[in-house]
Amino acid sequence: MSDTTHPPARPGRPSFGIMTAPIQVGYDDLVRVWREADEVPEIEHAWLFDHLMPIFGDPEGPAFEGWTLLAALAAQTRRLRLGVMVTSNRFRPPALLAKIATTVDIVSDGRLDFGIGVGSRPHPPAAWREYPAHGLPFHDPAQAVAGLAEACALIRRLWTEDKPFDFHGEHHRLTGAFGNPKPVQRPHPPILVGGRASATLRVAAEHADLWNIPGGDIDDVVRRSALLDRYCADIGRDPASIVRSIHLPVDTDRPDAVREAVGEALEAGFRHVVLGLPAPFPEGIARWVAEEVIRPSAG
Numbered sequence: 249m250s251d252t253t254h255p256p257a258r259p260g261r262p263s264f265g266i267m268t269a270p271i272q273v274g275y276d277d278l279v280r281v282w283r284e285a286d287e288v289p290e291i292e293h294a295w296l297f298d299h300l301m302p303i304f305g306d307p308e309g310p311a312f313e314g315w316t317l318l319a320a321l322a323a324q325t326r327r328l329r330l331g332v333m334v335t336s337n338r339f340r341p342p343a344l345l346a347k348i349a350t351t352v353d354i355v356s357d358g359r360l361d362f363g364i365g366v367g368s369r370p371h372p373p374a375a376w377r378e379y380p381a382h383g384l385p386f387h388d389p390a391q392a393v394a395g396l397a398e399a400c401a402l403i404r405r406l407w408t409e410d411k412p413f414d415f416h417g418e419h420h421r422l423t424g425a426f427g428n429p430k431p432v433q434r435p436h437p438p439i440l441v442g443g444r445a446s447a448t449l450r451v452a453a454e455h456a457d458l459w460n461i462p463g464g465d466i467d468d469v470v471r472r473s474a475l476l477d478r479y480c481a482d483i484g485r486d487p488a489s490i491v492r493s494i495h496l497p498v499d500t501d502r503p504d505a506v507r508e509a510v511g512e513a514l515e516a517g518f519r520h521v522v523l524g525l526p527a528p529f530p531e532g533i534a535r536w537v538a539e540e541v542i543r544p545s546a547g
Contacts, residue, residue, distance in 0.1 A: 265293030336367030358432035
């Protein structure tokens with residue numbers, strides 16, 4: 249949808265990245281993996297996720313705040329594109345989120361891919377508990393999706409408009425809104441919308457440069473991608489202008505299964521592949537992924 253300084257993926261060529269869930273792990277381990285990945289050319293992007301409490305493992309274990317951690321890892325790397333897959337729009341007001349994301353784009357010298365979504369639904373239950381635990385409201389799905397659409401529009405305006413503006417929407421109200429500094433990337437960082445629900449796909453059709461869905465059921469993934477095509481057609485947008493992104497878990501004991509899942513995704517037209525790394529992160533995991541998964545799949 250937007251012409252960015254750093255395109256998220258070249259047409260026709262798959263782009264591979266990693267996901268390191270920032271829970272049940274230490275900061276030093278995250279830095280180790282990201283620095284290693286930064287030296288592996290086959291890995292082009294790296295991601296965190298956005299949960300305030302663990303959603304697996306020890307429910308009282310450590311969980312890092314995603315955007316603060318992303319800024320730190322941006323300063324520790326030089327090449328990787330990076331982002332949060334995906335930011336919960338329920339956690340932060342959109343103007344504040346726009347400011348946070350701009351800061352990370354500047355720290356990274358224009359390497360941010362801006363991932364956003366509705367936020368956790370009541371499943372799994374471990375993901376729901378973080379809202380009352382942090383005094384955050386948990387709106388019904390319809391309100392949450394409408395709020396996401398407004399947030400995407402607001403954030404883009406804050407990144408691109410040169411004069412203060414007022415915004416009086418149904419879910420967000422801003423007076424004298426203005427973003428300065430602006431992101432490094434022009435006109436703004438690529439926007440990745442994550443989710444599989446039909447209402448979220450409508451938001452992606454209007455606002456996304458990339459769309460991400462968790463893998464697992466390739467038939468469902470293909471159906472959701474076709475639904476996104478239809479929603480793009482409804483608003484007169486070329487569906488090919490949205491890069492299709494998929495998240496696939498990595499099992500180091502079953503590299504053949506991982507390669508098979510990647511192959512299915514590529515055959516289905518997904519050109520942005522995010523490989524979720526197992527925690528705790530084994531030594532040399534980034535190079536293992538490149539050697540055992542990416543090179544055989546990309547070749």
